[in-house]
Amino acid sequence: MQLAVRIISYILAAFMIFMGVQKFTGNVPIFDIIEANTGLGFVSPAFTYITGIMELAAAGLLIAGQRFLGGALSTAITAGAAFAHVTVLGISTPEAAFPEGVTAETFQCGVDGVSCSPFLFILALVFLGVSAFVTVMSRPKA
Numbered sequence: 001m002q003l004a005v006r007i008i009s010y011i012l013a014a015f016m017i018f019m020g021v022q023k024f025t026g027n028v029p030i031f032d033i034i035e036a037n038t039g040l041g042f043v044s045p046a047f048t049y050i051t052g053i054m055e056l057a058a059a060g061l062l063i064a065g066q067r068f069l070g071g072a073l074s075t076a077i078t079a080g081a082a083f084a085h086v087t088v089l090g091i092s093t094p095e096a097a098f099p100e101g102v103t104a105e106t107f108q109c110g111v112d113g114v115s116c117s118p119f120l121f122i123l124a125l126v127f128l129g130v131s132a133f134v135t136v137m138s139r140p141k142a
Contacts, residue, residue, distance in 0.1 A: 005067065005137045012074055012130050013062035016055045023052025027097035030089060030120070032104035037088050051077065062134070071135035078131050081124040092116040 022028060028048055035043035054077055061070030085091060092109055099113040109116035 001137070005134060008130060009062045009067045009070065009134050009138075012127065012134055013059040013070070015127055015130075016059035016062070016074055016077075020052045020055030020059065023048050023055070029094050029096075029098055029104060029107075030084075032098075033093070033107075034084060034088050036104035067134055067138035068140060071131050071133075071138055074131035075128065075135050078124050078128040082121070082128055085121040085124060089121075091118045091121045093118075093120050095119070 031044040031048045031051075034047070035041065054073060058070050058073040058077060061067075061073060064070075085093070093116055094107065094109070095115050095117050098104070098107055102112050102114060106112075107114045
């Protein structure tokens with residue numbers, strides 16, 4: 001069973017690296033949407049980078065063998081993502097960066113070349129389950 005947990009931890013680490021790197025290299029409209037829907041002017045880019053750092057830190061912990069800590073951090077991150085989808089973002093979110101002239105304040109799914117999908121929400125739920133599994137299976141023995 002420990003081998004399975006280790007393999008799943010590496011899969012989780014790869015996912016966290018994939019998602020974390022995007023925060024630094026890509027145009028991530030999710031945080032712009034959160035900022036527009038909440039009126040909090042500091043979400044993008046501050047939370048974009050903070051989230052990316054946390055995702056990379058979780059991956060580092062998982063790779064370094066600190067599966068309980070890495071799993072717990074991953075659980076917190078993915079739970080936050082799922083919560084954001086349910087409360088602020090909506091289930092379907094843009095599949096890519098906004099086209100020229102479209103902003104987070106004005107976009108509508110299916111209009112102006114903005115296609116939306118529930119894929120990110122589904123990913124958040126799946127990896128919330130994976131993170132919770134790794135955390136529970138790696139918890140320190142009493």
